[in-house]
Amino acid sequence: MPGSSQRKGAIRKKRGNPTAGSGGRVRQGLEGRGPTPKAVDRTKHPAHKRAKAKERAEKRTTGRRPDRKDTDATVEWVYGRNPVVEALRAGVPVSALYVAEGTERDARLREALLIAVEHGISLLEVPRIELDRLTSHGAHQGLAVQIPPYEYAHPDDLLRIAYDANQVPLIVALDGVTDPRNLGAITRSAAAFGAQGVVVPERRTASMTASAWKTSAGAAARIPVARCTNLNRALKSYKDAGLLIVGLDMGGEIELPDLQAATDPIVLVVGSEGKGLARLVRENCDIIVSIPMTSSTESLNAGIATGVALYEISRRRGQ
Structure with missing residues (x-):
């Protein structure tokens, strides 16, 4: 019947050369080509195009906002005529004074320029739109200063300073003091009452910003502020070096005037005004002291309390 190759007289046609081999072509075709590339790595895939577009957008915006995290880690801006003059x-260590073009001159601007010239601070006149960009469109009033990052000491440096000067170590450590003005006030008191320095942890504590510099009234240039990764480890290191860890807290075991160890090497640990000392920090203290107050006063500001405690220790030491 038609189409049947089995009928009588039918000839079955064969394609190709039945005696010829593949020459390895089939085996090579079956070999693997490795894992399939990710969509983002394939140049013609939409995911790759989206990734490239995002990368180009990030490059265009790099360096535009001074309030980005990487910029905050390098420089700080103080702007406005009164803040700059103060x-x-x-x-406060200033690396450059920026003045917007066409800024109206007054007594504050003239004083800022005079101080800058006297201290060798760079003066830069920039377009107003550029100063807007640098200050994130803040109310700069045509005047801003750039402050370099503070150079922190190591906690061990404070001990070295004391021993090199043949002094009994007196170090202030802060736990949870987040207001930079308190840090500035404490630094000022530490310098006034013979402490060798202040220790602050990297997290959850104020850092040496322009506000802290101003509150310290220049003391931050005379006394080092050290930064530690972990306050408890720093306290244990001081304890191993023979220092007495004295915590300052409302619920103290003894009152400050009764502290007999005031003449010993001391680390005075100050907590926040609201929460006081953290539990682990409190456990690492050898003694907890409190400042006697009238019942009508609940607590003192951390900066004031530290000043009172340092004065009493200094008085007992006969300084």
């Missing part, structure tokens, strides 16, 4: 008066 920072210059307080001796």
